[in-house]
Amino acid sequence: MAGKVVITAALAGGGAVKKEHNPNVPYTAKEFVDEAIRCRDAGAAVVHIHGRNPETGAPSFEIEHIGPVIEGIRAKTDLLINLSTGGRKGPEDRGRGIRTFDPELASLNPGTMNFCFYDYKKEEFSDDGTYLNPFSQTIDFAKIMQQRKIKPECECFDVGHVNNTQWLFRKGLLDKPAHYSFVLGVIGGIEFNLENLLSMRRNIPEGSTWQPIGIGPACFPAAMASAIEGGHIRVGLEDNIYIDFARREKAKGSWDQVEKAVKIAQLVNREPATPAEARMILNLPKRE
Numbered sequence: 391m392a393g394k395v396v397i398t399a400a401l402a403g404g405g406a407v408k409k410e411h412n413p414n415v416p417y418t419a420k421e422f423v424d425e426a427i428r429c430r431d432a433g434a435a436v437v438h439i440h441g442r443n444p445e446t447g448a449p450s451f452e453i454e455h456i457g458p459v460i461e462g463i464r465a466k467t468d469l470l471i472n473l474s475t476g477g478r479k480g481p482e483d484r485g486r487g488i489r490t491f492d493p494e495l496a497s498l499n500p501g502t503m504n505f506c507f508y509d510y511k512k513e514e515f516s517d518d519g520t521y522l523n524p525f526s527q528t529i530d531f532a533k534i535m536q537q538r539k540i541k542p543e544c545e546c547f548d549v550g551h552v553n554n555t556q557w558l559f560r561k562g563l564l565d566k567p568a569h570y571s572f573v574l575g576v577i578g579g580i581e582f583n584l585e586n587l588l589s590m591r592r593n594i595p596e597g598s599t600w601q602p603i604g605i606g607p608a609c610f611p612a613a614m615a616s617a618i619e620g621g622h623i624r625v626g627l628e629d630n631i632y633i634d635f636a637r638r639e640k641a642k643g644s645w646d647q648v649e650k651a652v653k654i655a656q657l658v659n660r661e662p663a664t665p666a667e668a669r670m671i672l673n674l675p676k677r678e
Contacts, residue, residue: 403628504578
């Protein structure tokens with residue numbers, strides 16, 4: 391499987407990106423399912439899901455909003471589902487999805503950080519918030535995932551977060567080989583450059599799978615670096631609203647970015663993995 395790359399499409403995000411930024415951001419279950427189908431056709435093996443209120447587009451952890459999205463994607467595709475446990479709500483809201491559904495993967499955040507949005511025109515923070523992920527919450531989520539055979543995606547915004555996962559290994563709550571996402575480009579976290587990406591990669595246990603999540607202009611450069619270094623690729627409107635940042639050309643959808651990710655992989659002699667192949671590559675827990 392060394393010549394295969396698992397492509398994940400992050401369809402919407404936790405609310406920062408709205409239709410006013412890119413009209414192709416899905417809100418309704420139908421929009422999510424239609425977009426997932428297009429991403430599968432383009433070459434994605436995994437879709438990363440955050441719930442949205444279908445009327446307002448606001449982030450939602452309600453089962454009535456997430457449920458139809460998951461059910462619809464499963465009914466019409468063979469995509470693997472990666473469900474977010476992220477956000478600025480409390481643990482009851484953030485853990486509701488993994489307590490209710492059985493996604494193949496779910497994000498697991500091993501560290502707290504500043505998570506900010508900066509207006510470079512006004513030279514001021516438009517959002518100066520803290521993304522709280524205390525160890526107690528991370529451990530609780532890890533226990534749920536282990537019990538329900540959900541593969542944790544260790545979502546790390548800094549090298550320190552990578553090191554924090556050692557606590558989960560020590561407590562037997564994270565199994566090897568693990569799967570990591572390195573988030574690069576969030577203000578308050580680590581920026582994207584090759585040295586930072588490779589530093590994070592060097593700190594994970596041998597045999598782990600990994601992918602960078604390049605935010606905004608870092609999206610496709612991070613994808614290219616990962617393709618070259620043997621990692622996997624994540625794209626999607628959650629992370630980046632453009633298909634061509636230099637020309638400020640907006641993506642037609644996450645599927646549009648998946649097509650570009652496939653081309654990037656092929657430039658270094660790799661091909662997109664199918665969902666069945668991704669299940670093997672990511673070492674997903676076996677279920678009855």
